[in-house]
Amino acid sequence: MYVYADESGNTGKNIFDAPAFFYQGVIMAVEDIDPILKPLIDEYCKANGVSRTHAHQMPADEVNLMCWKIIELLDGLIWCPHFVSICKPYLAPTKFLETFFDSFENEAVPNQWYNLNGNRLSMAYALEKILTLKNKQEFWSAFLEKDYLTLSNCLENALHYLPRYVNESSDLYDVLCGGLKYARRNVHRFTIPTQDSKRHGYKIHSPNGIGFTSVLEAAHTFANKHRTKVTAIIHDQNQEFKKTMEECHEFFKSGYFIEKHPDVPPLWEPAEFDLGKLLLKRSGDSPALQAVDIFTWIFQRKKDVRFDEIRNELTNRCDPFHISPVVALLMGKGLLGDAFFEQFKRKAFDI
Template sequence: MIMVFMRVFLRESKNAYLYTVKLHQGGVVYFYIDESGQTGLELFDENQPFLYYGVLSSEYDLDKHLVPYVEKLRKTLGVERLHAAELGNGRLVTIVDDLVELKNKYNLSFDFYRLTKKDHAALCFFDQVFDQGNNPAVPWNAYWTPLRYVLVAKVSYLFDEDLLKKAWKARIAIKKSFAEKELVDVCKELLNRVHWLPDTRSIEIITDALNWAVKNPSKIYYHASSKEDKLQISPNLIGFQSVMHGIATRLENTKLEATRVVVDRQSEFNKAQEWISDLYRNAKKLDEPMGFGPGMPTMDLKHMPAVPIECTPGTDSSGLEIVDIYIWLFKRHMEGKQLADELYPLILGQANGMFNEVSLQALMERWGKWFQDLPEPTPEQIEKGRELLKIDEERRAKHVKSAT
């Protein structure tokens, strides 16, 4: 489960940083994490197509320094808590000068993360069914090298929303027999559609892999064995991985140490967030980054926070109240929704923030460029590649034959 969990993150790791990271060298830093668009394991709510995470960071403990400022803003607005969705454009405009002052005074930096929920369902299907460790009919290089990103695009193309819902329902099912029956049905329907693809090699690989899965559904391990397993493949926890790696990037680039990592308390996902945070914290002692194949991203955990996360009610954290406002602003800006011109200084002023997106489009943009920039192989490299491909084709041929 841990290896599958890490692979899910690595498909989008270090993707699409829009801004440069810049904080003062040395010292400590405090992080405040909140989310928006949370629908749990329901990925197909048309009103909430994205899950967002926002991270506010500062060299000051905002839960101490911002208390009098936040109390003043609450009093000015006549509210018990600063909640941007309730305040809206009009009321936020009345306090924007105060927010800009706080940003400058306490050197606030904001990092923003987005996950497309429907894409998450497609990526989870691919990561389980086309995992070459689970499915021996998949060529080694089609999963353990960047060629996997070509394959995932083509497999995802074969889905429509109804079939994607069926695949996701099976993926989070605890009942093994139900999950396997649904998986077989999904694979058979994909086999009916595989001719939509234009190239024979992709058709061959996908057909072989799906046929093997149909004959061996129990070896795909497609169901969730417990409620905890379901949470570990939720978009919330995948997004939280992006957050933790973004924090590690800040700590690496700025030579800072995390003093506190404050996460908004909520009942469903805090335990899973604590689990992955503890996993990363305990694994940070690894001397070498974890590799996942030639040309693939590596996972370097040595800059992860050394402190456990603190799950805190939003009403008890001034930092969480402010990060809620930033998430609302950036979310509306990215979705093209109405945002008062007076509020843009808070967005445009975040030149030291990071943005990361988990989606099929972001994946294709990143790896499409990577493939375009590859140098032409030499004749010797082509010949060596053919030799290696022959060896692997001989390996998988017996598995393909057994599934026909």
């Protein structure tokens, strides 16, 4: 089995820079698809006088047609796409939640609130509203620098805005209020994870790091479904995140977290089929990576009706991984029904 992955671009430390979304695309197949796609890619490059395909440099109708041709070639195999979509600014409130509301460290947060999906989504959505843009930016910077004084100020600001968006009569309000107060009093007790240096510490928490983790989880799912070992994960060259990807790959190579029920915390599961080796390759040298670029370009254009048919064709073949406030709201509604909305004041749903 081979896994080809590419991303929409590096984000660096600043998750608040445009564009707001980070995207990652993947093609997984039980055999190497580079030689299968090479004649198609070479034919296009020769006809257009280019050395490789770049979806953003191609006319829209040609991208659409090329995408259908790639699918037609791959449909002779066992294969599957995978996509990741991350609202970058939303990583600030989700990291705020992970940092201060882990019930293992915060004695004011009941275990079922941090570890059960419906409650956790309620807290994440509430923090998205409670934290102002300035507070999110200050928290993200302080988190990366382990600046406890600024983190304490962020907790204080969150407490100030809490009553504006969350109903005081709700259990959600009590948990958030108690958790914020406990964290503010004991801010130095909380673990702020880093890697071996400040220079690399942010990368595992970046959209790139989170997106690559989703790639590895998808690879495990595909390997289990088709009872096959991964020969290689081939990712477009990325020197800035090379070390982070290598560390993630090593960690998840022989195991993964699995959620067996929405009301049970994810459990670590040893993998029957490991993830093979990680290879970083120039996309210009890989027809498969160029195909991933084309798929990902199509996936991003959710508001362009010209690509509705082909985009639906791709997404219907997989279970895309999304992180955004809208997804949190929809998932919260799905798990809790009307009880999700009853926790909030009306302005929490203003766009």
